[in-house]
Amino acid sequence: MCGIVGIYLKNEELNSQLGTFLADMLVEMSDRGPDSAGIALYRDPVSQSSCKLTLNVEGNFDWANLQASMSGYLGSNVTLEILASHAVVVAASDGTALQEWLGSEYPELRVMSAGSAIEIYKEKGLPRDFVKDFELHNLNGSHALGHTRMATESAVTTEHSHPFSTGMDLCLVHNGSLSNHNRLRQQLINEGVDIQTDNDSEVAAAYLMWRLREGDELEEALDRALMDLDGFYTFAIGTKDGFAVLRDPIACKPAVMAETDDWVAMSSEYRAIAQLPGSANAHVWEPSPATVYTWGH
Amino acid sequence: MKTFDLNVDPVRMVNQELHDSPVGGFSINSPEGRHCIACGVDAEIDVTIDGHVGYYCAGMNKLASIQIAGNAGPGVAENMMSGSVRIKGNASQYAGASAHGGTLIIEGDASSRCGISMKGADIIVMGSVGHMSAFMAQSGRLVICGDAGDYLGDSIYEADIYILGETGELGVDCIEKKMTAEHRDSLSDLLIANKIDRSAKEFRRYGSARKLYNFNIDHADDY
Numbered sequence: 307m308c309g310i311v312g313i314y315l316k317n318e319e320l321n322s323q324l325g326t327f328l329a330d331m332l333v334e335m336s337d338r339g340p341d342s343a344g345i346a347l348y349r350d351p352v353s354q355s356s357c358k359l360t361l362n363v364e365g366n367f368d369w370a371n372l373q374a375s376m377s378g379y380l381g382s383n384v385t386l387e388i389l390a391s392h393a394v395v396v397a398a399s400d401g402t403a404l405q406e407w408l409g410s411e412y413p414e415l416r417v418m419s420a421g422s423a424i425e426i427y428k429e430k431g432l433p434r435d436f437v438k439d440f441e442l443h444n445l446n447g448s449h450a451l452g453h454t455r456m457a458t459e460s461a462v463t464t465e466h467s468h469p470f471s472t473g474m475d476l477c478l479v480h481n482g483s484l485s486n487h488n489r490l491r492q493q494l495i496n497e498g499v500d501i502q503t504d505n506d507s508e509v510a511a512a513y514l515m516w517r518l519r520e521g522d523e524l525e526e527a528l529d530r531a532l533m534d535l536d537g538f539y540t541f542a543i544g545t546k547d548g549f550a551v552l553r554d555p556i557a558c559k560p561a562v563m564a565e566t567d568d569w570v571a572m573s574s575e576y577r578a579i580a581q582l583p584g585s586a587n588a589h590v591w592e593p594s595p596a597t598v599y600t601w602g603h
Numbered sequence: 604m605k606t607f608d609l610n611v612d613p614v615r616m617v618n619q620e621l622h623d624s625p626v627g628g629f630s631i632n633s634p635e636g637r638h639c640i641a642c643g644v645d646a647e648i649d650v651t652i653d654g655h656v657g658y659y660c661a662g663m664n665k666l667a668s669i670q671i672a673g674n675a676g677p678g679v680a681e682n683m684m685s686g687s688v689r690i691k692g693n694a695s696q697y698a699g700a701s702a703h704g705g706t707l708i709i710e711g712d713a714s715s716r717c718g719i720s721m722k723g724a725d726i727i728v729m730g731s732v733g734h735m736s737a738f739m740a741q742s743g744r745l746v747i748c749g750d751a752g753d754y755l756g757d758s759i760y761e762a763d764i765y766i767l768g769e770t771g772e773l774g775v776d777c778i779e780k781k782m783t784a785e786h787r788d789s790l791s792d793l794l795i796a797n798k799i800d801r802s803a804k805e806f807r808r809y810g811s812a813r814k815l816y817n818f819n820i821d822h823a824d825d826y
Contacts, residue, residue, distance in 0.1 A: 557715055557733075560677055560695065576655050576676060577636030590655065590674055592695055592714050595734065 307456040308468075308481040309335025309574045312542040313582070314449040314549050314601050317568040321349075325445030329437040330581035331573060332452045336433045338481075338574055339454025342467035343436035344428025346477040346544050349447035351423040357401035360418040360426045361408075362392045362464065369393050372412065379407060390439045391464075392418065392427050401474060416465060416502075421475030423546050428453075428467040451544045453479040459487075460505045470508040472500065473515030475546035480507035481574055482559045484537035510535060514543065528552050528598045542572055548602030557595035564588040570601050604628040609637055617641075621667075624648055634660075636676065641669050644686075661688045664705060680707045683724055696733070699726045702743070708797055715752065718745040721762055725793055737764050738774065744793065748801055756809055764809040765790055767801065778812045 311331040315321060324347065332343055352358050373386040376397060384397040397404055401420040408415055419426035427440050433454050437443075453468035460466050471477040484490075487506035490513060495501060499512045513534065517527035524545060531552065540559040543550040551572050553561055563572045566584045573579050576590065593599055607617045610633040621629060621644050628649040634640055636657040641650050644667040652660070655673035665684040674692035683702040690698075693711035700716070702724030709717075709726075715733035718726045723743045731749030738754070740762035750768035757774025763786065764777075791803035 558696065562676075562695070575636055575657055576674070577657055580635035580655070586654070590692075592693065595715065 307338045307458075309338030309454040309578070310468075310479045310481045310540065310542050310572075311335060311452040311574070311578050312450070312479075312544070312549050312551070312572040314570045315447075315568065316570065318448070320568055321448055322446045324349075324447040324450055325442045327569075327582055328445070328450045328452050329442035331571070331578040332433045332442070332454060333437055334578040334581055335452075335454040335574060339456045340432055341457045341462045342428065342430040342455040342464070343433040343453065344426065344455075344467045344469050344479075345440075345442070345450055345452045346419065346424055346426045346469040346471065346479075347445060347447040347450035348423040348475070348544065348546065349425070349445070351546070352396050354422075356396055356398050356422070357404060357420060358422055358425070359395045359397075359401065359404065359408075359420050360392055360424075361395060362416045362418050362428075363414055364391075364464075367414075372415075375411070376404075376407075379411075380404075389427065389441070391429060392440075394425055419471040419475075419477065421471075421546060423448075424471065424475045424477060424544070426469055426471055426477060428469065429464055430462055430467060448547075449544065449549055451477060451479050451542050451549065459483055460503065465503055466505050468507060469544070470505070470511035472508065472512045473518060475544075476511070476515055476518065477544045478507065478511040478514060479542050480510055480539055481561075482537060482539035482554070484509060484535055484539065486536040490534070506537070510539065510541065524548075524550060525598050525600060532596050540574070545602075548600060550598060550600040551593050552598055553593055553595050555596040561593050562590065563593050563599070564590045604630055606630045606632065608632045609634055609640070614638070614640055618643065621646075621648065621650065634673070638676075641667070644669070647686075655692070664688060674711070675709075680705070680724075683707060693730070694728075699724055702726070704743075706797060708799075712749065718743070718762070721745065727793070727797060727799060729799065731768065734771070735774070737762055737777075740764075744790070746790065746793065746799075746806070748799070756811070758815060759811045761811060765803075765806040766809065767805055767807075770809070773809070776812050776815045777809055780808045780810045782806065782808045 377384045382398045468479045469477040484506040487509040540561040541552045564579045566588045631652045634654040634656045638658040642662040645665045647666045650669045657676040659678045661669045662681045667686045669688045671690045675694045677695045680688040681700045683705040685705045687706040689708040694709045694713045696714045697716040699707040701720040703722045707726045709728045712730035713728045713732045717732040717736040719738045721740045721743045727746040729748045734752035735754045737756045741760040747766040751770045753771035754774040756777030
């Protein structure tokens, strides 16, 4: 089943409330996905010479030690902010190089997201616990995606939870199931794309990353996805400055969108959108099958 | 007129009150996309829902007249037996699925699979319908004042489809049929009875070519 939500703020004055909006939408989608919850949110972009990583680890971890050793390695101060089982690192470094260093020095760490604005938090368990543990009401940002998971294709773990990010500032949440993910995963691995789990949705994220790497614009990549991805899907895709929605041509997985002067939102069901201020007077519609919708700053 | 507010009254309690009431008028506020509102009503009552509803609103309706002043989520009036359901806004997928009787009126657009497997209801969509509408429709009438998406009437049995606008690619075994005087009169009566300001003369009729009714040995390799 799963529930997906996305919100994109047109009115910057609301940025401080993004986390509250997202939390309310996510909890409303608990029935659709009680196994795990996750969000990707975009805020405070770092300078071009820096990168922002979200890291996660099981159990206890000495984050201060990591911060010191990373600062030592880079020869410059690294900022690190802990949020529940995750931490966000901002460092004056190239994101790819830093991930390679982390992979060899701290193999127990998982890199949830990398880019300049994206942060990803996800954890197994009920959405309301997630919202509390990660203090969602305190988070600001310009746009965000969320996912509540009812697992069907692979295990219930944090790393199998959504959102999936396989490229800089790119992430994807998915309601549905892909039927050709095994073959596609192998093809993408052959293309040198890093895929970490056996989850079908991660393959969709990896596919988009690969197309963008090959030079496609996001809309081109999504048009091509319609041909190459087989299965049922409603996707919400986040990029550094925008978000996109795509449904497969059969479109049996639900999706509803709404727009006001202040925001654009999408969700699996209207009741998540009903949590937003001004929703009663919003323009509400169902996205058409096989049609790419995008918004950008 | 009794009024409920779903931010205060649970859906289950409200539905139970509707089930327990042989007559009367009811107003339901703050639906906010909740599921199964006014499901399983079995009496000549009048229900108005003020806002957008979620899944399966007015499902299995019998006798009641239900108005939705908003959009409806998937499966509105699913398996309706009689009565009427009228939606001011748009309806999501499979509106009126397998409905046996009654009248479903959607003033806006309906999404995919509108009237899938319908079994005798009248469904009037004042806007357009999405793909695969009237899929395997068995009986009843689907009236479309706008356009239809691809695969209209795929594998249709004996339902009638009337349409004013454009059709995409037609579904398997669905063909345009002659609009006889009998069909025109019956459609005209339906439009007048439901205060739809359209002339039956403008509509085209689609239905089954009946080529899927029997196994065709010449096509054995296609199966």
